[in-house]
Amino acid sequence: MWKRDQLVAVLTQIDEEVYSTKGKWFLETGFGLLSGQHKNFDTIEEAIRWVGRHTYPEPA
Template structure:
């Protein structure tokens, strides 16, 4: 089956691809996963309880000096 996904853009740059976990393994069903990160997020992999948590974390982690000016 397909997975629900979300592209995360910041300042017109693709910074992350998030996917919703549909598997029962490890009690992660319904959580969100940082599938792929670009730039400062390259090589990062992380689970989040909600999409809001995921997007907030990505926003804080990318371009940290400008995160407060959004």
């Protein structure tokens, strides 16, 4: 995921067959303020909102 022309996170869809989930997403890697973070999300929209809240605010 990109924010202000910087890569801030890599989101991947969790493998349904391996992990018995459907449509869930995982914060695979975070950069900057998200470095070291790993988290599961029910939807891609939830993941995007969370990443947006935990990175730099948009410029005014």
